[in-house]
Each structure stands twice: as C-alpha cells, then as structure tokens.
Amino acid sequence: MPTTKRLEHDLAQMADLQERLWAESTGGGQRRVLLVLQGMDTAGKGGVVTHAVGVFGPIGVEYTAFKKPTEEERAHDFLWRIRKRLPGPGMIGVFDRSHYEDVLVVRVHDLVPKSEWETRYDAINAFEQELVDGGTTVLKVFLHVSYDVQRERLLRRLARPDKHWKFNPADIDERARWDDYRAAYDAVLERTNTDAAPWYVVPADHKTYRNWAVAELLRETLAELDPRYPQPDLDVATLRARLAPPH
Amino acid sequence: MPTTKRLEHDLAQMADLQERLWAESTGGGQRRVLLVLQGMDTAGKGGVVTHAVGVFGPIGVEYTAFKKPTEEERAHDFLWRIRKRLPGPGMIGVFDRSHYEDVLVVRVHDLVPKSEWETRYDAINAFEQELVDGGTTVLKVFLHVSYDVQRERLLRRLARPDKHWKFNPADIDERARWDDYRAAYDAVLERTNTDAAPWYVVPADHKTYRNWAVAELLRETLAELDPRYPQPDLDVATLRARLAPPH
Numbered sequence: 001m002p003t004t005k006r007l008e009h010d011l012a013q014m015a016d017l018q019e020r021l022w023a024e025s026t027g028g029g030q031r032r033v034l035l036v037l038q039g040m041d042t043a044g045k046g047g048v049v050t051h052a053v054g055v056f057g058p059i060g061v062e063y064t065a066f067k068k069p070t071e072e073e074r075a076h077d078f079l080w081r082i083r084k085r086l087p088g089p090g091m092i093g094v095f096d097r098s099h100y101e102d103v104l105v106v107r108v109h110d111l112v113p114k115s116e117w118e119t120r121y122d123a124i125n126a127f128e129q130e131l132v133d134g135g136t137t138v139l140k141v142f143l144h145v146s147y148d149v150q151r152e153r154l155l156r157r158l159a160r161p162d163k164h165w166k167f168n169p170a171d172i173d174e175r176a177r178w179d180d181y182r183a184a185y186d187a188v189l190e191r192t193n194t195d196a197a198p199w200y201v202v203p204a205d206h207k208t209y210r211n212w213a214v215a216e217l218l219r220e221t222l223a224e225l226d227p228r229y230p231q232p233d234l235d236v237a238t239l240r241a242r243l244a245p246p247h
Numbered sequence: 248m249p250t251t252k253r254l255e256h257d258l259a260q261m262a263d264l265q266e267r268l269w270a271e272s273t274g275g276g277q278r279r280v281l282l283v284l285q286g287m288d289t290a291g292k293g294g295v296v297t298h299a300v301g302v303f304g305p306i307g308v309e310y311t312a313f314k315k316p317t318e319e320e321r322a323h324d325f326l327w328r329i330r331k332r333l334p335g336p337g338m339i340g341v342f343d344r345s346h347y348e349d350v351l352v353v354r355v356h357d358l359v360p361k362s363e364w365e366t367r368y369d370a371i372n373a374f375e376q377e378l379v380d381g382g383t384t385v386l387k388v389f390l391h392v393s394y395d396v397q398r399e400r401l402l403r404r405l406a407r408p409d410k411h412w413k414f415n416p417a418d419i420d421e422r423a424r425w426d427d428y429r430a431a432y433d434a435v436l437e438r439t440n441t442d443a444a445p446w447y448v449v450p451a452d453h454k455t456y457r458n459w460a461v462a463e464l465l466r467e468t469l470a471e472l473d474p475r476y477p478q479p480d481l482d483v484a485t486l487r488a489r490l491a492p493p494h
Contacts, residue, residue, distance in 0.1 A: 023412045050304040057297040058341065059312075063305040094305065151490055158483050158490075165270045165477040172489050230412040236405050242419050243398055243405075 001212060010219055014055050017222035018092060020229055022060035025090025027230025030135040032087045033221060035214075036098045038188075039143030040181060041171045042153040043204045044211075045096045048143065052215035053094050062087055065096040078102040078120065079127055087136070092218075099124055100188055107187075108180045121191040128197040138197035139221055141214055142185065143204040147178055248459060257466055261302050264469035265339060267476055269307035272337025274477025277382035279334045280468060282461075283345045285435075286390030287428060288418045289400035290451045291458075292343045295390065299462040300341050309334055312343040325349040325367065326374055334383070339465075346371055347435055354434075355427045368438040375444040385444035386468055388461055389432065390451035394425055 002010065021031065035053070037045045049063060064085040073081045079099055087093030103120050106112055128138050145153075154171065157163040174181070193199045200217055204210045249257065271278065282300070284292045296310060311332040320328045326346055334340030350367050353359055375385050392400075401418065404410040421428070440446045447464055451457045 026412055046306060049306055054301075054304040056305075057301040058305070058308055058310040059293060059296055061305055065306075148492075151492065154490055155487065158481070158486055161478065162476045164479055164481055165273055167479070167481060167486075169481070169486060172486065229409045231408065232411055232414070234405070234411055234414060234416070239405055239414075239416060239419065240402065243401055245395075245398065 011055050014219045018056045018060060020227040021222060022090040023229045024227040030089050031225055032089055032091050032135060033137045033139060034087055034093045036095045036140040038100050039204060040145055040150060041174060042150045043143035043145040044207060045143060047207060048211055048214045049094060049096060051211040052218060055215060056092060060090060061092045063094045066098060066101065103188060104184045107184045108177055124192050125194055132196040137221055139217060140197055140199045142199055142201045143210060144201050145204045149205040150175065258302050261466045264474065265303045265307060267474040268469060269337040270476045271474040277336050278472055279336055279338050279382060280384045280386060281334055281340045283342045283387045285347050286451060287392055287397060288421060289397050290390035290392040291454060292390060294454060295458055295461045296341060296343060298458040299465060302462065303339060307337060308339045310341045313345060350435060351431045354431045355424055371439050372441050379443040384468055386464060387444055387446045389446055389448045390457060391448050392451045396452040
C-alpha cells in the first residue's frame with residue numbers, strides 16, 4: 001500500500017488518463033476499457049465501483065449491474081444483453097456481474113443443461129478476443145472474499161437496520177453452495193484466463209487493499225494505453241483575432 | 248459559500264441521500280431525479296457534472312450528453328431520443344444538453360420551420376408534467392456565463408494545446424449569434440418555467456460558486472424527497488442462526 005501522498009498522485013493520474021482516453025476518442029480514437037467485476041456476495045463489487053471507479057467522475061464511464069435476466073433477455077443468446085452495454089470509443093465500461101454469471105450461477109443451479117453451459121467458455125473466449133481486436137482492453141477482476149469474512153459481513157448487515165435492504169435471505173442459500181461456486185470459479189479461471197483477456201484475482205477480505213488494488217489495475221491499464229489528447233490543426237492566430245474584444 | 252467543514256458535511260449528506268434514493272427503489276419506490284443542464288459553450292456543464300454530480304459515485308447515476316441528432320433520431324419526434332435516456336426508479340439522470348436544444352440551436356439556426364418549433368414549448372411542458380406525475384423530480388439548471396467570460400475561457404483553451412481537443416472553431420460562429428441565443432433562452436425561461444418543473448439560473452462566471460450552487464440544488468432536492476431505506480421484514484434471529492459457524 002502506498003503513502004497518502006503517493007495515493008493522491010496516483011488518483012490524480014487516473015483521472016487525467018481517463019480524460020485523455022475520452023479526449024482521444026473525440027479525435028477518432030477507438031480504444032476503450034471494459035472492467036468486469038465478479039465475486040461472491042459481500043465481496044465488494046459495489047465498494048470497488050464507488051471508491052476505485054468513482055475516481056473518474058461520471059463523464060466517459062458507464063456502469064451496468066447485470067441482474068437476473070428478464071424474459072426478453074433469456075429469449076436471446078446469453079451475450080445479447082452484454083453486447084448492448086459494451087463501452088463505446090473512449091469509454092470505460094464497468095460490469096458489475098457479467099456474462100460470467102452464465103457459467104457461474106447458471107452452472108451451480110443447473111439453469112440450463114450442462115451441454116449448453118459447457119460451450120459457453122469457448123464462446124466467451126471468442127467474444128472477448130473480438131472485443132480486444134476491436135480496441136477494447138478487457139480487465140477481468142475476481143474479488144475473492146473468504147468464507148469466514150463473508151459470514152462476518154452478512155452478520156454485520158443483519159445488525160444494522162439501515163443495511164437490511166441489501167440483505168437477501170437467498171444469499172444464505174447461495175452461501176450453502178460455496179463449494180459448488182468455488183468449483184465454478186475455478187473452471188472460469190482455468191478456461192477463460194486467456195492472453196487476450198487474463199483474470200486478476202484480488203483478495204477482498206480487506207476493503208482498503210481491495211479498492212486500492214483495483215484502482216491500481218485501472219491506473220496501470222490506462223498508463224499502458226498512454227492515451228493522447230488529439231491535436232486538431234487549429235489556426236490559433238486567426239481564432240484569437242476573431243475573439244478580439246469589440247472596440 | 249459555506250465553510251470547508253460545512254461543505255464536507257453537505258457533500259457527505261448528498262452521497263447518503265443518493266444511496267437512500269437508490270435503496271428506496273429496491274423496495275419498490277418509484278421516485279427519481281432528472282437534472283437538466285443547459286448553457287452556452289464554456290458555461291461549465293462538464294465541470295458541474297464532474298464536481299457536483301461526481302459526489303454521488305457511479306452507482307445510481309446515469310449521464311447522457313446529447314449531441315447533434317443522428318439521422319435516425321431526426322426521423323423521430325424530438326422527444327424520442329430523450330425518452331430513451333430517462334432515469335429509472337431510484338436513479339439520478341443527468342442530461343448535458345437536452346430537449347431544450349430543440350428550441351435553442353434549432354430556433355437560432357432555423358433548422359425546422361418556426362411553425363414547428365413554436366409548438367415545442369407546450370410539448371415540453373406536457374412532457375415534463377408527465378415525468379413529474381410519474382415520480383420524477385425535474386431539476387432544470389441554466390448555467391449563465393457572460394459574454395466576456397466566455398471570451399476569456401475560449402482564449403484560455405487556445406493558449407493550451409492540451410485543451411485544443413475541446414475547441415471547435417464553430418463555437419466562435421455560435422458566439423456571433425449571442426443575441427439570438429439570449430432571445431431563445433429568454434423564451435425558454437418564460438415559456439417553460441412551470442410549477443411542475445421550474446428553471447434555476449445559476450451564474451457560471453465563477454467555477455467554485457457554480458459547482459457549489461448546483462451541488463446545493465441537488466442536495467436540497469434530495470433532502471426534500473427524504474428517501475428512506477426499505478425495511479424488509481427479515482427474521483433476523485433465524486438468519487443469524489443460519490450464519491452460525493460450523494462446529
């Protein structure tokens with residue numbers, strides 16, 4: 001973990017880099033970033049969005065929380081609703097859950113036959129390769145909370161009436177399937193950890209570390225893209241003259 | 248302008264109120280907020296979004312910048328593309344430019360016949376009344392920059408190569424029509440300043456004041472809504488027992 005001064009510098013750099021990425025697109029740049037956040041309940045996807053992604057401000061950032069699919073969404077291929085929310089040029093798209101739910105909750109609960117979800121790992125890899133080929137940097141983060149810390153966090157929600165709205169009794173049923181989810185996550189990490197779109201596993205038992213680690217991944221990703229302000233060919237002298245005050 | 252301590256308190260309250268508004272919707276609440284930002288170039292719509300709206304964080308906030316309409320958008324009624332970006336329950340929608348462009352730039356440049364744009368004031372009032380009836384608080388802000396300060400800001404952009412990407416030579420043509428725009432804004436303020444959706448004119452020559460004033464409008468709007476966390480009927484004792492550690 002960095003010093004406070006270092007952290008302030010890094011956060012300012014993140015905001016600056018994001019503005020450059022956005023600016024670059026106004027000059028025709030096609031590059032963009034997609035942050036995919038996955039993790040068990042209480043892992044802190046929302047906290048990461050608020051504290052790491054929040055550094056960027058609202059312009060140029062698009063956040064999508066994928067919930068249980070609607071009837072219309074289920075009538076289409078599992079990537080249909082995902083494609084509709086992909087970031088445009090210059091944007092940072094943030095997926096709070098994603099197409100990975102279609103090989104996680106879907107696999108754990110047998111929501112489609114195994115023959116169907118089995119084909120999805122390859123489909124996901126092809127999809128992400130297509131995104132990368134089109135100028136998207138795909139940053140996949142698995143927030144890894146431990147079984148014991150999840151218990152503590154659920155108990156804390158129960159102890160605070162103002163947090164009850166976040167508590168879904170079904171979360172405890174999901175927790176009972178911890179081993180099944182671990183197996184499903186293992187398969188994801190093994191089968192979709194590609195060169196084009198690798199996974200980052202971020203320990204999520206400590207909130208400050210978790211938020212910093214994701215911010216740092218975003219900062220490094222943007223620094224590597226090294227986006228540049230467009231340099232339009234302005235006739236500065238003429239434009240200055242046209243802005244001269246009236247006599 | 249408040250003291251720093253007061254400001255920190257107010258910003259924390261803004262973030263808390265926004266979370267409550269979002270939380271309320273998860274319990275079935277239908278209320279939502281739409282912030283409409285209008286103003287001449289350099290008035291600081293983007294600055295307000297970054298510094299005032301940015302206090303909320305990405306979750307529960309949806310930002311839309313309306314550009315020159317596409318061919319598809321022009322083939323529809325002028326409110327068509329607006330309706331597609333209206334905030335859902337619990338959300339704060341932010342419009343950077345809006346349906347008001349259809350009685351501003353459109354009127355100044357005669358993009359449609361007068362007989363057509365003349366009907367739009369009533370159409371806008373009816374539309375906004377419909378939004379209010381459906382649970383939307385419509386907050387319309389006109390950022391009022393002066394002719395001289397606009398000149399200073401355009402000159403400053405010209406002086407900084409890293410700001411050239413924001414400089415559109417056409418902005419100077421628009422500036423030459425300052426009186427026409429003033430007349431068009433006067434008509435907007437006169438004809439669409441309804442009880443259901445009043446206008447707020449915020450002086451925008453001073454950035455700090457401008458950002459604070461819009462933040463304060465948002466804070467007061469949310470405080471008046473007084474959104475509440477849902478209180479789901481949880482059987483806390485049973486849920487706690489289910490979370491007991493294994494022996």
